[in-house]
Amino acid sequence: MSENPYQTYDARILEVKDLTSREKLFTLRFLDPEVEAKFDFKPGQFVIVDIRGFGEFPISICSSPTRKGYFQLCIRKVGRMTKFVHKMNEGDVVGIRGPYGNGFPMEKMEGSNLILVAGGLGMAPLRSVLWYAIDTGKYENVWLLYGTKAYEDILFRDEIIHLLKHGEAMNCSVKLAYEVESPSCIYLEQGFSDRVCKGVVTDLFRGEEFDVNNTYALICGPPVMYKFVIRELLDRKLSPGRIYMTLERRMRCGVGKCGHCVVGTSVSMKYICQDGPVFTYWDALSTRGLI
């Protein structure tokens, strides 16, 4: 392999699936078997996607490392680069480098309960944790609290509905909050009255009790969400060290050089790409500007 950290490796798009009108799920695999064999990642890590001649962008891996032979990226069409990717088809080749970042401390959390709190696109990195936890079976109970705008915006809708129905058998319980009413949502709410409601993601905490000494919370969502979710968790006396969140910045290099993801002040500066993107709430308390 090249020693140049900016060199990317060819990966073929095996499958493209529409998740919503804005998000597509890309399933990829490296062309070079040697690169493929070496590629391993942790839930919460990200890669840099390289569209040769157009540019690069960071994106978190949304598949679980327990499922070998491929990895998946959930890409929302928001800018020039992602618009371009959305035009790509099965068989097309993109460049990939990574994985980068620290990822969630999955081994440390073994034997505990996990509360995954996802808002919108925040579902993507947490899906990696979700399936990792289900596949390995090393965690007590897994809760997924997922807040979404409308029924049409639910990412991985099939999986979410499958888990609503059959999650209990996998120690996984899913709760869903939506903001915009629609017949499909009402239908869901009728079927799972205790787990689906109209509201925001923090409404899903209502009535939820958990053992604070044996639980970790993992959060990912839009910037505005963190404050409210963390408040709910702190109200229930969960230690800030047990609250993990994964953050977003405009990472250009991914390896701690380009300076775009630097946050903090004179006493504490962090590179989101290398020190994160997963941080605890303690980190947020000691590093200004983190959330």
Added chain:
Amino acid sequence: MRYIKLPSENFGKFFKSLGEWGTLYAPVKKGDIYSFQEVHDPAEIALDYTRTMLPPKKFFFRPKEAILRLKNGRWEEEIEAEPTVLFGLHSCDIHGLKILDKVYLNEPADPYYKSRREKTLIIGISCMPDEYCFCKSLGTHFAMEGFDLFLHELPDGWLVRIGSVRGHEMAWENSELFEEVTDEDLANFKEFEEKRAKAFQKELPQEGLADMLDLAYNSPVWKKYAEVCLACGNCNMVCPTCRCYEVCDSWMDAYSSVRERRYDSCFMENHGLVAGGHNFRPTRLDRFRHRYYCKSYFDPTAGYNCVGCGRCDEFCPAKIEHVKVLEEVRGSLQ
């Protein structure tokens, strides 16, 4: 450290000999501005220069450079590094390179920076501070490492400190040009350093600086200066330790493309922008404060991200003074 003396009359010969190690760059005066330029003759250099506009980082981390070229669907790396001798770096700039080293040589090392760094010899030179310098208060006014040779001015020549194996080799190959250091030279060296220490007009008190600044996050002083600041990013360009870069792909023709990186500035609005249009530093105040916090960050292994060279003050069109801002912010706590 080994100390030898280069008598004034041998300076020319010594300088010429440096050319054998690589392309020779030294400070040259152009108009009112000094800059590092390729030189062939010792008469071209400005030995008593104050500071160059662009710091020596430009030799290792280029203002704009191609990092990858797309040929036949594959990126080919473009590493150009030729043997180079940088003559006449001031102590603050040598410290500045050490801070860049910490970032760019940290694993995974940046191959472009690393290859140029390995092929470059650094010759330091002593200086007298002007009204902008505050390196003494940051401890960067004297370099103990990070150079191959360091020349200290004496009345009749130069006291040379040898800082590396290559420095030894350079002195060894020209041993006929050097003399042993005498007691008189040492007395002169001491006198020069004492005179220099007294010449600093500006001081940045360090005591509790990092914490004081952090506590003064909401100080009105930030706002006051953010309103004066033009957000031009000049201070980022001329700073020896600013190293943010932006990457851009451009097509050369239908089959080949080039991936370039260029200096970026945290004063630009899009620096804190992420996908979907959210900006983590939306106001000029946020960006102004960020730069000051970044420069004042203290790393136990490398010190502050500021070396006190005074470039940001001298080249600021709004005449904002780094030390004054920090002192006022700290003062606003009381």
